[in-house]
Amino acid sequence: xxxxxTEGFDAxxxxxxxxxHLPDKxxxxxxxxxxxxxxxxxxxxxxxxxxxxxxxKVLMVLLYxxxxxxxxxxxxxxxxxxxx
Numbered sequence: 499x500x501x502x503x504t505e506g507f508d509a510x511x512x513x514x515x516x517x518x519h520l521p522d523k524x525x526x527x528x529x530x531x532x533x534x535x536x537x538x539x540x541x542x543x544x545x546x547x548x549x550x551x552x553x554x555k556v557l558m559v560l561l562y563x564x565x566x567x568x569x570x571x572x573x574x575x576x577x578x579x580x581x582x
Contacts, residue, residue: 519568532559
């Protein structure tokens with residue numbers, strides 16, 4: 499998917515290969531979650547004086563459950579929707 503912004507976080511480049519089964523809206527939501535996550539981690543790192551805490555980084559983001567398996571439910575008649 500070309501519309502997922504990947505600036506500033508290499509993890510999204512890896513993940514995009516594995517998100518093709520998701521609808522565009524879900525991919526956009528996940529991209530936004532990743533943007534916020536990486537921004538907040540960077541803000542945290544910038545305020546730390548110790549080398550150990552300043553070197554912290556997100557190594558992996560895992561999607562699991564029905565969306566990862568590809569068997570999520572969005573039933574319009576009952577209103578039931580799988581969550582992430």
